[in-house]
Structure formats: C-alpha cells, structure tokens
Amino acid sequence: MTEQFDAKPAAESSRLAAAAAQAAVEAGALTPAERRRNWTRLGSESFDVVVIGGGVTGAGAALDAATRGMRVALVEARDLAAGTSSRSSKLFHGGLRYLEQLEFGLVREALRERELMLTKIAPHLVKPVPFLYPLSHRLWERPYTAAGLLLYDTMGGARSVPGQKHLTRAGALRLFPALKRTALVGGIRYFDSQADDARHTMTVARTAAHYGAVVRTSTRVVDFLRESDRVSGVRVRDVETGEETDVTAQVVINATGVWTDELQQLSGSRGRFRVKASKGVHIVVPRDRIVAEAGLILRTEKSVLFVIPWRNHWIIGTTDTEWELDLAHPAATKSDIDYILTHVNKVLATPLVHEDIEGVYAGLRPLLTGESEDTSKLSREHAVARVAPGLVAIAGGKYTTYRVMAADAIDAAAVDLPGRIAPSITDKVPLLGADGYHALVNQADQLAAKHGLHPYRVRHLLDRYGSLIHQVLAQATGRPELLRPIPAAPDYLQVEVVYAAGHEGALHLEDVLTRRTRISIEYPHRGVDCAEPVARLMGEILGWDEERRAEEVRIYIARVNAERDSQDQSDDQAADARRSTAPEARPDLQENDSKE
CATH class of the missing domain: 1.10.8 (Helicase, Ruva Protein; domain 3)
Structure with a gap:
C-alpha cells in the first residue's frame, strides 16, 4: 500500500495529503498545525463565547455553545483535564450516598446523565461496573439499604444496567472472596459506571473542536478586557512561547474549578460565591492483590471508600480533607495513604501494604462554601452566576453532571449575547468515537487480523478511541x-x-x-x-x-x-x-x- 502511494504523481500525493489534513481537522483533531492556526484565530476573530478552563465543565461548555451555533474559544493554561478532571474516582455514578442527605434532585439528575453516557453520548468511554454493598448489621440494615436502592433504581439506576440483587453472606463472598467472613453478614450488589476521566474530558474538547470551537491549551489568561463596565474578552499568553494576544468576546465564562476565586480577583469583579478545595487521594494496586468480581463501597466515619475495578488494577479511595496550598499540584501524604490502607484493610482477609501500591494521585474538588466547614458535607450542587456584564462563573457540581452544568453556564451567558440563542442539544450529540462503536466491537476479530493484533488489544483500543480507532491505527x-x-x-x-x-x-x-x-x-x-x-x-x-x-x-x-x-x-x-x-x-x- 505504501509503495502504491509513493508511485502516485506528486500532484496527486499532494492532493491526498491535503484531503487527509482536512479530514483530520473535520474530525476535531488537535494537531500541531491546528494549534498554530488557532493562535492566529484567537487574535483575529471575534467570539460569542470564550471559556476559560479545560476541565470537563469548560470543555462541556465549549461543546454546548458550539452545537448551539455560537463562535466559541476554549483556553487552558496547562493541559486538558490537567486539574480535577484527571484525578477523580473515575466514576459516572448516581451518587447513592446523596440519598441519605435527601439530595433527591441531584441523584435523579446524575442517574439521567449516567444513562445518556452509557447509551448515547459516550458508550465507548463509559462502562457499567458492579459494586458490592456489604451489610454488617443484622435486622435493620438490609431493609434500610434496600429501600434506598429501590428508590435509586426507580429514579433510573436500573434503566440500562441490572437492578439491586440481595446476597447472603456466602453469596457476597463468592462475588468478593477477598473479604473477611467477619466483615459482613450479607450484601447487596448494584451497578454504576466508570470512565477514564482524562480521556473523556479530552474527547469532549475534541468534539467541541469538531463542531467549530477553537480549543487551545498552554494558553493562559493574564488579564480581562473591558469596555466601560463590561467584560469584552481576555488577554492570553502562550506559555510555550511567551507571546500574548487579545481575544474579544460577547461573554467570558470562568469554568476554572478550584481556581474560580483567583480568576474572579483577576477580573476585578465581585464574586457571587466562594469555592473551597477539598483534597481527595486515591491509591492504585494490582488486580491480583484483591480477589473479587465487583467493586466495593464502604462506609467510613467521614464519607465512603470505594474499591473500584480498573482494567488490571484497583483504584481505592478517597480521602476528603481541606486543602489551602498549591492548587496545581495537590500532594498526597503518608497519612492520606495510611488512612486508605487502614480502612480497606479492616475488611480484607489479606491486608494491603505500601509495597503493593503501584500509583498514587491527589485531586481537588471545587466545593461551594456555606453549609459547613466540614468539606465532606459541603454541597455537591453547582452554582452559576453572572458576576458582571459579559462575565459568567460556574463552579461546584460533580463530574457526572458536567453536561448539565455546561448547559446552565451557556444559558446564563444568553443575556450578554445578541438575539435569541438555541436551546442546548448536547443530550443528543455523541462524542467523537461513539458513532459506529458497537458495530466495531462486533468486528474486533476481523480488525485485529487486518492489523496483526490480538483481539483483546483491539477491544482495549476501541474502549479508548471508539470508532476513531481507524485514525489511530492509520x-x-x-x-x-x-x-x-x-x-x-x-x-x-x-x-x-x-x-x-x-x-x-x-x-x-x-x-x-x-x-x-x-x-x-x-x-x-x-x-x-x-x-x-x-x-x-x-x-x-x-x-x-x-x-x-x-x-x-x-x-x-x-x-x-x-x-x-x-x-x-x-x-x-x-x-x-x-x-x-x-x-x-x-x-x-x-x-x-x-x-x-
């Protein structure tokens, strides 16, 4: 095939190369050439919306605006998902524990979003995963938990995944043999879903680019532009080259998570809410260290602890403590790691030790302040505010509900945009790689043979790239x-x-x-x-x-x-x-x- 291509006339080769380059752009490819073009576009075009922050909420806002027909730019000082959005528990979950806090609306909303991801928006990236809820008290705990899970299933928790299943102690131990017999008297299996958060966020941003958004990383906001009392854009610096340019816009959206307050100060506008950072630490251990066929959810004195299956590994976490130091690089401590090991080892027949740990990561949750100084009790709801003419801020919320948050932010920006804006349609927009994914899963053996790969390798690639696998292998x-x-x-x-x-x-x-x-x-x-x-x-x-x-x-x-x-x-x-x-x-x- 390569020899045939090389034998074509130079003009034909040039035409094919140009067509391939255009196809890559149309597919939302963030190429080095596109990065250079986007710098020129930032300084020369006028945008309806400029989104600051390349986490999942910012990427979602860019996609929401682009699919409503707006001219959009997304700028991020570091990398896509470099902050909170690459350091989560990697779950798209309904928030079962929020039922106890009577956050019914939040649970219902999260379950609807989980269903959309599993079935329509990102089936290649978001996968169902079973969890065991171990019961440790006789008589009262099973009916109490069953009632909560029944409500959870009724709200949508069992729409495209199995509903709750009650297990005896023997049944629970067959599902999770690594548990001590004394750690439970029975259990309930239920389902949630998971995704590689960094890859998902990057795919949301690429999908926004596919629909016309200018997406540029390593592009830091250093100032806000103003016309009278109105924010009219931002001044940005390319942190790779030091170049600066002005980006004009009808409205700027601050979607910077734990950096919300700092951006608010830079804008010179008074914020409508404050954001507190809560540090969450996770550890990663090899899959063979815990013998089980499902994940595990455990209660702790502060919150809950998840043991989450992650390909050939387990992710175990999280902690929930206040953090007031470096927002870009939150650090896990020995105390954090010991806290996780202590709690998980209470129920494991073979305890985990420090030498079992393959990886550790720490992330910061952006929580809205006001309800309590205990970060584990701060609201997981999100807030949107028009803090000044031409400037909207959004913060709080959960990874699972990023799409709703993004739509709310663009709705709030409507007052600063001329004319009537179209409603959000991102509940109908699959992410790049979703279209054709299921057919390719069925064709994995043929695709593997074509490229000389093992079928398991192709399935792994499909779960990372979906139908973009052809671009990857090309x-x-x-x-x-x-x-x-x-x-x-x-x-x-x-x-x-x-x-x-x-x-x-x-x-x-x-x-x-x-x-x-x-x-x-x-x-x-x-x-x-x-x-x-x-x-x-x-x-x-x-x-x-x-x-x-x-x-x-x-x-x-x-x-x-x-x-x-x-x-x-x-x-x-x-x-x-x-x-x-x-x-x-x-x-x-x-x-x-x-x-x-």
Whole structure:
C-alpha cells in the first residue's frame, strides 16, 4: 500500500495529503498545525463565547455553545483535564450516598446523565461496573439499604444496567472472596459506571473542536478586557512561547474549578460565591492483590471508600480533607495513604501494604462554601452566576453532571449575547468515537487480523478511541513497529503516543504519561522506565531535538521523584514543600501558578 502511494504523481500525493489534513481537522483533531492556526484565530476573530478552563465543565461548555451555533474559544493554561478532571474516582455514578442527605434532585439528575453516557453520548468511554454493598448489621440494615436502592433504581439506576440483587453472606463472598467472613453478614450488589476521566474530558474538547470551537491549551489568561463596565474578552499568553494576544468576546465564562476565586480577583469583579478545595487521594494496586468480581463501597466515619475495578488494577479511595496550598499540584501524604490502607484493610482477609501500591494521585474538588466547614458535607450542587456584564462563573457540581452544568453556564451567558440563542442539544450529540462503536466491537476479530493484533488489544483500543480507532491505527501505516507495546508499559501501543502528539493536543511528556495514557499511576515505575522511548516518539511529531527530548525526560523524572518524596511526608505542608521542588513542563507557569 505504501509503495502504491509513493508511485502516485506528486500532484496527486499532494492532493491526498491535503484531503487527509482536512479530514483530520473535520474530525476535531488537535494537531500541531491546528494549534498554530488557532493562535492566529484567537487574535483575529471575534467570539460569542470564550471559556476559560479545560476541565470537563469548560470543555462541556465549549461543546454546548458550539452545537448551539455560537463562535466559541476554549483556553487552558496547562493541559486538558490537567486539574480535577484527571484525578477523580473515575466514576459516572448516581451518587447513592446523596440519598441519605435527601439530595433527591441531584441523584435523579446524575442517574439521567449516567444513562445518556452509557447509551448515547459516550458508550465507548463509559462502562457499567458492579459494586458490592456489604451489610454488617443484622435486622435493620438490609431493609434500610434496600429501600434506598429501590428508590435509586426507580429514579433510573436500573434503566440500562441490572437492578439491586440481595446476597447472603456466602453469596457476597463468592462475588468478593477477598473479604473477611467477619466483615459482613450479607450484601447487596448494584451497578454504576466508570470512565477514564482524562480521556473523556479530552474527547469532549475534541468534539467541541469538531463542531467549530477553537480549543487551545498552554494558553493562559493574564488579564480581562473591558469596555466601560463590561467584560469584552481576555488577554492570553502562550506559555510555550511567551507571546500574548487579545481575544474579544460577547461573554467570558470562568469554568476554572478550584481556581474560580483567583480568576474572579483577576477580573476585578465581585464574586457571587466562594469555592473551597477539598483534597481527595486515591491509591492504585494490582488486580491480583484483591480477589473479587465487583467493586466495593464502604462506609467510613467521614464519607465512603470505594474499591473500584480498573482494567488490571484497583483504584481505592478517597480521602476528603481541606486543602489551602498549591492548587496545581495537590500532594498526597503518608497519612492520606495510611488512612486508605487502614480502612480497606479492616475488611480484607489479606491486608494491603505500601509495597503493593503501584500509583498514587491527589485531586481537588471545587466545593461551594456555606453549609459547613466540614468539606465532606459541603454541597455537591453547582452554582452559576453572572458576576458582571459579559462575565459568567460556574463552579461546584460533580463530574457526572458536567453536561448539565455546561448547559446552565451557556444559558446564563444568553443575556450578554445578541438575539435569541438555541436551546442546548448536547443530550443528543455523541462524542467523537461513539458513532459506529458497537458495530466495531462486533468486528474486533476481523480488525485485529487486518492489523496483526490480538483481539483483546483491539477491544482495549476501541474502549479508548471508539470508532476513531481507524485514525489511530492509520498512524502505523508503513511503520509496523508502532503497533508494538511501549517498552515497560505493555498495556499501551507506541502508535498511541504518536496519535496523542499528532491528534490529541499533547505538548509535553507528562501530558502523555499522565493523561493521554495512565502510565503514571498504573506501573510501579510511574512512567520513568518508558520516559525515553515515549519522548522520542513524541519528538518525531513535535519536532524536538535531542536537547529538548532530554529536558522533557529530566522534568518528568523530577516530577515523579518529587511526588514520591511528598508521599513519605506526614502532613500537607511538608508534602507540598517537597512536591513544589519539581520543575514545570510549562516554564511560564513555574513562578506564577495558572489561574486556569
């Protein structure tokens, strides 16, 4: 096939290359060339909406606005999902525990969104997952919990997944053999769903780009533009080059999560709500350390603890403690890790130890302040406010309800937009890769044979890229070595690195190792052992010379070492001090943390 292509006349080859480039743009590809074009567009076009923040809410707002027919720009100082949206529990869940807090509306809304993701919007990314709720009290606990789960199922919890199933102690232990017999008297199995949060957020942003949004990372807001008392846009800096430009817009949306207050101060407008950061820590252990066929949900004195199946691993978490230090790099402490191990080991027949841990990550929840100083009791509801003419802020909420939050933000922006705006339609818009996914799953064996891959490998790719798998595998045309696993990270293929740099907007080594893949938390070496080959593959696409490749590797290894060091500290202040010693991959952000 390659020889035939090379034999075509130069003009025909040029035409095909141009057509391929255009097709990539139409598919929402965040290519290096598109990044350069988008910088020009930011400075030369006028937008209806500029969204600040590349987390799931910001990406969702950009998609919502674009599909309503608006001219949209999304800017993010770091990488897509670099903050909270890559560090969640990776669940699309109905919020079963919120029933006890009588948050019925929140549960109903979350279950509707979960159903949309599973069936229409992102079936390639969002998957059902069973959980065991162990019962530890006789007589009263089973009917009490069953009543809550019946309400949960009635609200939509059993619409496209099985409803609750009651189990004896023997039945619960067959589902979760790793539990101590004394840890339960019975159990109830129910279903929720999960997704790779970073990949999902990136796909939402790419889908927005597919519908015309200008999406640009490493683009930091340094000031707000004004006309009289009205916000009329933002001034942005390319943190890779230091260049600055003004971006004009009818309305600016602050969707920066835990950075909401800082952006509010930069705008000079008085905020309508405050955001408090709550730190949540998770650990990752190998799948064989816990013998079970389902996840586990446990009550703790503060909140709940999840044991979540994650491919060949378990994710266990989370903590819920106030955090007032570095918002960009929250640090997990030894105390956080010990808290998780202590609580999960109360019910495991074979306790987990520190040596079992493959990865650790810490994220910050943006909680609306006001109800209680206890972060575990702060509202998970979201709030939207028009804080000044031309400026809307949105904060709070849950990952699961990002689409509703995004629609609310664009609705709030309507007062600053001329004419009548169309209603939100994102409940009808599949994300890139969703269309054709189910048919490709049925064709996995044929697709595997065509490319010389094992069918399980193709299914893994389908669950990461959906129908975009053809784009991914096309990168290996004429280069069969790209279909080999990444050295020291065999769950991923080398072609995925090439695709991340060429189509998914990855600009730095950490973007690939921590977000486009999850190597940084899925392997004990945390990406260090494969940093060199991954940097070399990225460098081919991004034009890195040997010095730049070495620098990317150096920065990444320093980051891992700083994180490991912080996880040996007993308190937040000491952990933050150790984590902050690592250099930034985006140098412009080293001294002045991003407001995005």
